[in-house]
Amino acid sequence: MIRGLRQIEPYRAGAQPRQLDIIKLNTNENAYGASSKVKEALAGFSADQLRRYSSLDQDSLRQALSRQLGVDASQLIIGNGSDDILSIAFLTFFNNPEPILFPDLTYGFYKVWADLYQIPYQEVPLAADFTIKTEDYQRPNGGIILTNPNAPTGIYKPLAEIEDILKSNRDVAVIVDEAYINFGGQTALSLLEKYDHLVLVRTFSKDASLAGLRVGYAVASPRLIASMNAVKHSINPYSVDLLAERLATAAVEDWEHYERNCRRIAETRDWFRQALIELGFMVLPSATNFVLAKPQGISSRSLFEKLEARGIFVRYFPNVKRIEDFLRISIGSREEMEECLNAIKEFVK
Ligand SMILES: Cc1ncc(COP(=O)(O)O)c(C=O)c1O
Known part of the structure; x- marks a missing residue:
């Protein structure tokens, strides 16, 4: 055994059988x-363009999202799937001595990143009815991450309750992972104006049928997005490839x-x-x-x-x-x- 070898329990994704008849x-x-605009964008994509690096800031996709969501482009950062964005968010925001909080039943990757980045954390048990109790997130902590609606339960936490959590945690980042928000529930986008410690994370994998393309993004105040960009550019500045940006932009334009x-x-x-x-x-x-x-x-x-x-x-x-x-x-x-x-x-x- 060599010294310094990292041992980590990785995230175990669901099986990805490749047969088509299942x-x-x-x-x-x-x-x-995909929508017809995405198919056209793919058909019109010339492989010759790939000799150049992809863009550093995905300006065309951020502009399209900015129009769709009614936020400024400076409030958006794009990543290689929301897993990439979440990983960047953990590194950017969770640097406090107090434990970060997330439910005991939620997206399994949160615990893996906390372990990987050696961030102290507490898994807060969901209530007996599998809901997230607001009062459990009103105690000292180093940051909060919630999925809303939650996975794997599917249960939505009303926006007023998310706001209560924001109100009682003004000095740390509160991340709300909205991977499934477009299937039900109300987005927390409207809370961004009032709470500059809120970070929303979204993905193109679920509502936009682009899981295989790997595109995700965060929406937050320009200051927080600038901090996330500094971390992104300290790991892999070109994490979003040209084709992914092009097709995701077409998807937004055909929403x-x-x-x-x-x-x-x-x-x-x-x-x-x-x-x-x-x-x-x-x-x-x-x-x-x-x-x-x-x-x-x-x-x-x-x-x-x-x-x-x-x-x-x-x-x-x-x-x-x-x-x-x-x-x-x-x-x-x-x-x-x-x-x-x-x-x-x-x-x-
Ligand atoms: C709650 C939640 N967040 C994030 C992700 C990751 O999505 P992506 O494909 O954008 O990396 C998933 C994927 O299942 C998820 O369930």
Whole structure:
């Protein structure tokens, strides 16, 4: 064994089976494809452009987002997926001696970055009903990160409660990861004017059907974004490639297409959740593109295995105590969800 070797428990992403003839409901991707503008931008992209480095500040994408979100371009930073942005945010904002706070059940990567960057942290247990309790975030801390709506629960925390957390934590950064916000709930964008310690993190992987392209961004005050840029430019200044910027810009310019798909997914989700409840499953209320469901009449492991054998991939968390009896099922197209429901009905009979 050599000295100085780093040992770390990495983030374990959901399986990424490459077969095309499966129903993939395990990593919250979008069932619907790219808009025609994105397809045109891809077809019109000349590989010769790649001899040059990509841009340092993704000005065209920031301008498009600035118009879409009604914020100044100086309030935006783009990254290689929101994982890149979140990692930069941890390095930028969480440098205090007090522990940062996040729920015990949330995006599993937060704990991994805290470990990797040696940031002290406390995992705050969710309430018995799996909600985030505001008062748990009103005590001394070195910063806060919440996913809203939360994952893997799917539960949305009302904006007024997010504001209460902001009010009681004015001297640290409060990061709200809005990966799933366009499937339900109200964005915290309107709070940015009042609270310059708020950082919103967004991704093109879920609502914009571009998980494979790797684009994410943060919105915050120009001062905080400048600090994030300093960190970004201390790691990998060209982390966003040319093609990714071009296609993500086209997606923003054709946003009605994605809004329509988000609405379809939300409708399918509400129908699917109700159908599972009628089978006796316990299903948490979801404002996202997935549901967290506790099967009835069959164990989560057995249902997971039977679905997988049928070519339907869902997410099972055997090592997470509070939800080991649950399955997280992403919401695909209506047809995919009908097939999934029919298989479930067969297995629980
Ligand atoms: C809450 C949350 N944040 C961030 C991410 C990362 O997304 P990206 O594909 O933009 O890296 C995910 C992915 O599943 C997520 O669930």
